[in-house]
Amino acid sequence: MRINTILLLAMSITLALLSCTPKTPTDLAKTGFIPKPVSVTSTGEAFILKSSTGIFVQEGQQQTGQYLADELNKITGLSLTVETATETPSNGIYLFVSGEAGELGMEGYELTISKKQITVSAGNPAGCFYGVQTLLQTLPVKVNPGEPVEIATGSVSDFPEYTFRGAMLDVARHFFSVDEVKQFIDFLAAYKMNVLHLHLSDDQGWRIEIKSWPKLTEIGGSTEVGGGEGGFYTQEQYSEIVRYAHERQITIIPEIDMPGHTNAALASYPELNCNGKATELYTGTEVGFSTLCTDKEITYQFIGDVVREISALTPGPWFHVGGDESHSTPIEDYIPFVNRVQEIVVSNGKKVIGWDEIANAAPMENATVQFWADIKNTTLGVEKGAKVIMSPAAKAYLDMQYDSTTHLGLHWAGYIEVDAGYSWDPATLVPGVSRENILGVEAPLWSETVTNIDEVEYLVFPRLPGYAEIGWTSPENRNWDEYKLRLAQHGKRFEAKGIDFYRSKLVPWEE
Ligand code: NGO
Numbered sequence: 001m002r003i004n005t006i007l008l009l010a011m012s013i014t015l016a017l018l019s020c021t022p023k024t025p026t027d028l029a030k031t032g033f034i035p036k037p038v039s040v041t042s043t044g045e046a047f048i049l050k051s052s053t054g055i056f057v058q059e060g061q062q063q064t065g066q067y068l069a070d071e072l073n074k075i076t077g078l079s080l081t082v083e084t085a086t087e088t089p090s091n092g093i094y095l096f097v098s099g100e101a102g103e104l105g106m107e108g109y110e111l112t113i114s115k116k117q118i119t120v121s122a123g124n125p126a127g128c129f130y131g132v133q134t135l136l137q138t139l140p141v142k143v144n145p146g147e148p149v150e151i152a153t154g155s156v157s158d159f160p161e162y163t164f165r166g167a168m169l170d171v172a173r174h175f176f177s178v179d180e181v182k183q184f185i186d187f188l189a190a191y192k193m194n195v196l197h198l199h200l201s202d203d204q205g206w207r208i209e210i211k212s213w214p215k216l217t218e219i220g221g222s223t224e225v226g227g228g229e230g231g232f233y234t235q236e237q238y239s240e241i242v243r244y245a246h247e248r249q250i251t252i253i254p255e256i257d258m259p260g261h262t263n264a265a266l267a268s269y270p271e272l273n274c275n276g277k278a279t280e281l282y283t284g285t286e287v288g289f290s291t292l293c294t295d296k297e298i299t300y301q302f303i304g305d306v307v308r309e310i311s312a313l314t315p316g317p318w319f320h321v322g323g324d325e326s327h328s329t330p331i332e333d334y335i336p337f338v339n340r341v342q343e344i345v346v347s348n349g350k351k352v353i354g355w356d357e358i359a360n361a362a363p364m365e366n367a368t369v370q371f372w373a374d375i376k377n378t379t380l381g382v383e384k385g386a387k388v389i390m391s392p393a394a395k396a397y398l399d400m401q402y403d404s405t406t407h408l409g410l411h412w413a414g415y416i417e418v419d420a421g422y423s424w425d426p427a428t429l430v431p432g433v434s435r436e437n438i439l440g441v442e443a444p445l446w447s448e449t450v451t452n453i454d455e456v457e458y459l460v461f462p463r464l465p466g467y468a469e470i471g472w473t474s475p476e477n478r479n480w481d482e483y484k485l486r487l488a489q490h491g492k493r494f495e496a497k498g499i500d501f502y503r504s505k506l507v508p509w510e511e
Pocket of ligand 1: 325355372447
């Protein structure tokens with residue numbers, strides 16, 4: 001045999017042997033992480049996760065350790081448990097928080113996977129939780145019982161672009177149960193989002209118990225869009241949502257929308273109306289017809305009580321005052337009203353957030369305007385010293401339809417296909433609003449057309465991971481053509497979690 005023929009033969013035997021060996025995930029850099037980390041390095045081997053694998057945590061990190069154990073056990077069918085350790089063990093998984101910013105900042109983390117050991121080290125507990133989410137994305141979606149679980153070795157160094165990465169759920173137009181809100185929180189947590197804004201009141205419903213004004217929920221909470229039975233959270237239930245979110249490093253922002261979008265309150269208490277008469281409950285979807293009576297003292301007593309009770313239940317730094325579409329409040333009444341409400345919020349120890357219209361009031365230091373529609377309002381807010389949350393309706397509203405065939409959602413701001421939702425940069429979208437003015441990004445889901453969590457899922461997925469990535473990953477590191485391949489890998493994850501998602505034709509979903 002000639003030497004070339006022998007070489008060829010040897011090569012084909014090797015190839016044949018290679019194709020028989022089971023595929024092990026030894027290239028960490030091929031994992032479709034969302035949001036995309038700052039850097040990923042592969043070392044080409046595998047860590048085997050098995051029933052004897054220990055999960056060790058530094059004192060104080062038990063909760064995140066338990067979260068990791070629960071998630072790993074769900075995927076693998078194993079029964080891993082958590083122990084505390086004072087130093088890095090030589091085998092197993094170890095979660096560690098240094099308490100110092102270091103090169104990756106407080107929220108940054110380093111995930112290191114070797115054949116024997118996985119470590120997550122971070123500046124603060126949030127960073128540690130994000131490292132855990134990255135680790136979870138290295139695992140297969142589901143593992144058959146008894147099958148070894150192989151995790152590719154290498155390291156991930158990572159930190160977020162923006163400190164504020166959120167979504168909003170409108171629980172006023174349709175009410176969602178505590179369990180549904182928890183599911184929504186889990187969606188955010190999986191993609192390292194850290195804020196859930198709850199739109200707790202609107203014309204169609206008041207959704208949080210206020211002990212000093214009980215009729216708000218008794219009457220105002222009794223219906224919703226379409227005339228359904230509505231509902232509300234007791235203060236204990238709201239606290240349970242806050243607690244569940246906190247365990248997942250998510251801050252709740254409560255919103256009480258005012259002076260417009262207040263029909264549910266106006267129907268509950270006649271004295272909040274200028275004519276002293278309660279309005280009828282409302283179950284339609286028009287906006288802009290209601291207003292609190294801005295020159296009655298009782299209005300401010302009411303707001304004072306509401307802000308005080310909700311603030312006492314809310315550990316996060318913010319209170320959202322709404323302020324949008326107050327078409328029935330003359331601007332000369334609107335401005336002093338918003339100014340006074342800002343003072344009430346600040347005196348309750350919270351920072352003000354409002355939709356971009358509140359920029360017409362003053363002063364704005366320490367306040368944040370949420371850009372949704374009006375560039376002039378938003379730049380005015382910036383000039384007055386406010387920070388901006390970017391929620392452009394035409395790009396980031398989760399209730400906008402994907403295209404003209406979408407059976408749920410609205411399209412007043414346009415259709416938002418998955419690529420359009422992903423391909424924009426918060427720091428360059430609005431002239432006059434630049435990186436240093438921006439606190440972060442939030443994707444709101446208004447619920448005029450969605451009535452349960454399955455419908456919510458259809459509008460939220462697959463766009464939510466894109467908004468999470470806009471908040472986390474620097475714009476230089478983002479590109480739709482590359483992102484869509486990573487998103488394609490997540491279709492199986494959505495399925496495994498029972499998420500009803502929109503199978504956009506723009507994404508080459510992996511089967
Ligand atoms: C607008 C309006 C909401 C609607 C939503 C529907 C804002 C800030 N106010 O956004 O009341 O529910 O559009 O997309």
